[in-house]
Amino acid sequence: xxxxxxxxxxxxxxxxxxxxxxxxxxxxxxxxxxxxxxxxxxxxxxxxxxxxxxxxxxxxxxxxxxxxxxxxxxxxxxxxxxxxxxxxxxxxxxxxxxxxxxxxxxxxxxxxxxxxxxxxxxxxxxxxxxxxxxxxxxxxxxxxxxxxxxxxxxxxxxxxxxxxxxxxxxxxxxxxxxxxxxxxxxxxxxxxxxxxxxxxxxxxxxxxxxxxxxxxxxxxxxxxxxxxxxxxxxxxxxxxxxxxxxxxxxxxxxxxxxxxxxxxxxxxxxxxxxxx
Ligand SMILES: C[S@@+](CC[C@H](N)C(=O)[O-])C[C@H]1O[C@@H](n2cnc3c(N)ncnc32)[C@H](O)[C@@H]1O
Numbered sequence: 150x151x152x153x154x155x156x157x158x159x160x161x162x163x164x165x166x167x168x169x170x171x172x173x174x175x176x177x178x179x180x181x182x183x184x185x186x187x188x189x190x191x192x193x194x195x196x197x198x199x200x201x202x203x204x205x206x207x208x209x210x211x212x213x214x215x216x217x218x219x220x221x222x223x224x225x226x227x228x229x230x231x232x233x234x235x236x237x238x239x240x241x242x243x244x245x246x247x248x249x250x251x252x253x254x255x256x257x258x259x260x261x262x263x264x265x266x267x268x269x270x271x272x273x274x275x276x277x278x279x280x281x282x283x284x285x286x287x288x289x290x291x292x293x294x295x296x297x298x299x300x301x302x303x304x305x306x307x308x309x310x311x312x313x314x315x316x317x318x319x320x321x322x323x324x325x326x327x328x329x330x331x332x333x334x335x336x337x338x339x340x341x342x343x344x345x346x347x348x349x350x351x352x353x354x355x356x357x358x359x360x361x362x363x364x365x366x367x368x369x370x371x372x373x374x375x376x377x378x379x380x381x382x383x384x385x386x387x388x389x390x391x392x393x394x395x396x397x398x399x400x401x402x403x404x405x406x407x408x409x410x411x412x413x414x415x416x417x418x419x420x421x422x423x424x425x
Contacts, residue, residue, distance in 0.1 A: 156293045156339050157245045162395050165224065166251035169392055176387040183258050185229045190388040192226025192255060195289035196332070196365075196405070196416065197372035198390070201317065202227045204368075205286060208420045209315050211235040215283035218242070220272040220304060221290025224393065225252030225265060231286075232264040240277070242270040248393075273299040277307045284308060286315035292333045295341045297348070301355035311425040314357060317365065317418045319405070320345040324412035331408070332394060332401040345417045357421035365416045366409045373402045 169191055173180065178187050185192075189199040197204075211217065213236040219228040222241025225248075232239045243249055249269045256262040270276050272287065273296050285304050294300045304314050319333070321342035334340035343351075345362055352360050377399065380386065391398040408414035 159293075159334065159339050160245040161247050162393070165247040165393055166254055169224070169251055169255070172387055172392045178388075180258055185226070185233055185259055185261070188226060188229075188255060188259070190386070191390070191392045192224050192229070192252075194223040194226065194390060194393055195317065196319075196369045199226075199230070200372065201288065201365075201368075201418075202230050204365075205288065205315050205317060205418055205420075206231060206234065208363075208418070209284060209286065209313055211237060211284065213237060216240070216281070218275075218277070218282045218285040218304075218307060220275070220285055220287040220300075221293075222248075222252065222267060224248045225255060225267050227286070227288055228252075228265045228267070229256065229259060229261050232261060237264075237283075239265050240282075241265065241267040242272065242275065243267070244269070244271050273303060275303045275307050279306050280309045281307050282309065282312060284313040284315070288317045289319070289333060291316065291318045291348075292342050293339055297341065297343060298351050298354065301351050301357070305355045305357060305423055308423045310423055312423050313420060314352075314422070315418075315420050316348075316352075318342075318348065318416070319408075320348060320415040320417050322408065322412040322415045327408045327413045328404045330397065330401050331405055332390075332398065342414065345415050348417065348419065352419065352421050356423065358424050360419065360421040363418045365418050366414075369416050370406050370409055373406050376402070 193199040215237040217239045219241040222243045228239040228241040249267050252267045
């Protein structure tokens with residue numbers, strides 16, 4: 150089994166912060182006064198980008214003043230979105246050090262460092278006290294996590310009784326192994342997709358209740374196709390997931406569509422709760 154360092158190595162494609170700043174400059178986006186909307190094409194680093202984060206946020210009972218956790222926060226885009234939209238505080242944790250370095254600078258540039266804090270860490274061993282957060286979320290992270298039971302147990306531990314957990318991931322479909330490279334892995338030893346029913350079972354075993362799974366496959370296919378169509382019409386955009394994910398993101402995205410359409414991947418969005 151690959152180590153967690155292998156996962157961080159996979160996501161580290163050079164100097165992330167430098168590439169982001171260069172792309173913003175090329176796109177003519179001034180750093181002074183930059184907004185979270187300006188950053189959305191880059192920092193919502195998962196299928197459907199900002200639209201996916203909004204979908205998940207709409208299902209979560211987030212209230213102003215709450216203290217939330219984003220497990221596998223990437224460069225902090227979803228954390229900044231939640232903190233800004235709901236006027237709450239979000240802590241983000243990610244295993245890839247270069248993403249945290251970039252995310253902290255983006256917090257500073259967007260003047261959000263009082264509402265969002267980021268740190269390096271592994272979702273399987275969370276460095277927070279028990280029952281500390283009002284809720285937690287994790288978007289497109291668990292496909293890299295071999296110890297899914299440990300990851301869910303830690304999420305459960307740090308959430309207060311009555312708190313929520315929102316998750317999105319590409320589950321393993323019924324029709325065979327995925328096709329590589331994918332946006333989240335270029336090889337099998339760092340890809341730990343499991344069937345949606347198994348995710349539901351593991352969440353239940355961790356203690357979560359009110360578990361509701363939503364099949365997001367067709368939304369993702371439409372989302373990937375919209376990006377591909379826009380690129381065909383307008384040419385490659387300066388700002389997009391390639392800034393962090395690398396120039397072969399279109400190939401990875403098209404493999405992801407193939408996996409969904411062939412039933413090799415079953416994407417889901419899940420909301421569940423820690424009992425009161
Ligand atoms: C597709 S990106 C999603 C980033 C962020 N959630 C977002 O939606 O913008 C997957 C992220 O999961 C992180 N990751 C993978 N395994 C992890 C683990 N065990 N603990 C913490 N982060 C992890 C990677 O470093 C990467 O930033």
